[in-house]
Amino acid sequence: MSFTTGSSLKFSIFGSSHGNGIGGSLEGFPAGFRLDKERIKLWADRRKPGSSVYTSQRKEDDTIRIVSGFTGDYTDGSPITIFIENKDSISKHYDYLRDNPRPGHGDITLFYKYGKYRNYQGGGFLSGRMTAPLVALGSIALDLLKEKFGIEIISWIDNMGGLYFGEKIPEGSEEPYKFETRCENPESERLSKDILKEVLSRGDSVGAGIRTVVRDVPKGLGEPFFDSVESSLSKMLFSIPGLKGVEFGSGFRFQGMRGSEANDLFYIDGGIIKTRTNNNGGVLGGITNGMPLDFRVVMKPTSSIHIEQKTVNIEKMEESTLKVTGRHDPCIAIRSVPVVQCSTAITLLDLMIQAQKVGRVLKN
Template sequence: MNNSLGEIFRITSFGESHGDCIGIVVDGCPAGLPLTVEDIQQEADKRKSGRNRPLATARKEEDRVEIFSGIFNGRTTGAPIMMSIWNRNIDSSEYEKVIKLIRPGHADFTAWEKYGGFHDWRGSGRFSGRITAGFVMAGAVAKKLLATIGIETVAHVVEIGGIKADPPDDVSEIRRIMAENEVSCADVAAATRMIDAIKTAGRAGDSVGGVIEAWATGLPVGLGEPVFDTLEGCLAKAYFAIPAVKAVEFGAGAEVARMSGSDGNDPFAMVDGRVRTAGNNAGGILGGISNGMPLIARLAVKATPSIAKEQRTVDLTSGEEATLKVGGRHDTCIVPRAAVVAESMTAVVLADLALRGGFIGRIIK
């Protein structure tokens, strides 16, 4: 398995869903960055399940962050930062019942074939969304680092179950509105309908997916390394590490295929003495390099595959077709909790590229 991402700001993920702990090692963070466990905990709390999430998993983990290295007297030392959270509320009994019944939509079959049945299947192991808690911890470090050069990231839900939001264009407003509802959506009316859709699907034993929009503002011109480390290429790799993400687009995305050149191009203009574009169909990226406009990406997240409805499958022991209903504790819609994961991975990639491009020094003063 490749469990690492990045070149200078490099993260290495470890742990399984029902193992002892989940964690992350962040290497390459410059020395001198003010950082406390509270900074990390604040971000981790946005991802965990709880009463503020409609029909989220019944698995309630405290997700208390512990930092084991890389910080001394409230500042980073330049050494690897190791962080973890313990898995306390574990129940593998439902998984034991279906070890050989491969669950539709899950990685059961591919993992079994690739690792010969030696992988940790409890709670989906390394394939579980639980491992993204480590991504969020790494993102908290990256956000603090990016703030030193004025870059801010935010991700919010723009669609659930076919219900689309009409969010504002201002990042501060997005943050304010999304914090006031259970689905991290910056459109109050749409959020109410999304919650109803999640509850309806849950009562039917089903699930729903959606779309997350990730923003980054304050980017300098020049982040990204053509040809194979383009900004959108690096981000896409990070986004696809998030379980259930099935499509990624930037700016106008797939819609550009239906635009003429004159419609799709973003005209240049001088704004406050700087070259900017009048529109942002490019999503802040030209030639794989940031152009100074806001970065805008959208992630399509599939519906949670663990559902109570009966589904057709195959019994790996007998080789015969079978049916199953997935038990256990699962989210009816993972999208709201995945928003902070998308935000975190955006920050991780931008921090790495900012260090590679010389926009951030090796020591923060």
């Protein structure tokens, strides 16, 4: 099924970018976790457009309504469902786009799949806006993992426009949010802004890489084979619009490595088994080995650009052109950082429940 994912913790979304609204549900979340509406809003704002000149200026004055899942201030074991009203959904804007699919978007594939009945406005239910409920609900999972188990999920941009910013890992999960470009240090921020300015001036966009490191992830997470850590995470991550690659640990660099350098050798440090290197990104045989979970994803450049592009009119079956107007993101990866983080949180919490490391009712 397409709009639901997960095993012991299920996440589902509904709605579309230009209908009544969008929402999502998190089913299987443990009872007894205190609701912090401010934290949810904080995370939602991090994904929202308009937070800086380097993200889309589209106004999304979203109010997140928590419909269910709580009794008093605590989760009660029932699905946590949220709903976000769509405020200004001007569909007129999308009449031309209906017949002339935007390159790089799913407009044309929705047409192939659903024909004249497709939800064609603004990407319909394939819109990036669909990640809003993912962040809102995922942030609750993020907080639970941090508060109750000390698991910290850190995501940041380590490559923009092909420029690699190095191996350094931010000190904590809040660090990258000190920078408008969600990177690790002021120098990377400065370089990123230069790229973004240049791209903005041309009406163009740029791709980027997001790395994620999870600290203090428990050993033994992940089910052998088809629900391995890598399989579970990649299934979730590849659902993020614009994400086109996932690699764990040394990832594609393994192509140029020998076994003798790729194997992470074991040693004992203070009674704990560790590995000298972490080429495997904390996962062996699909199961966590106690080293930090470490993976990277690539976000393609925002498909909506302010440059005239060639497309086809699918009604008349003739070639046409299209120029997307309105303000868009020069680099969608910036707003995808919290999306990756929250997707990771949901997946890890699911694996934690499957491995019975999180109970159905939390202990206090």
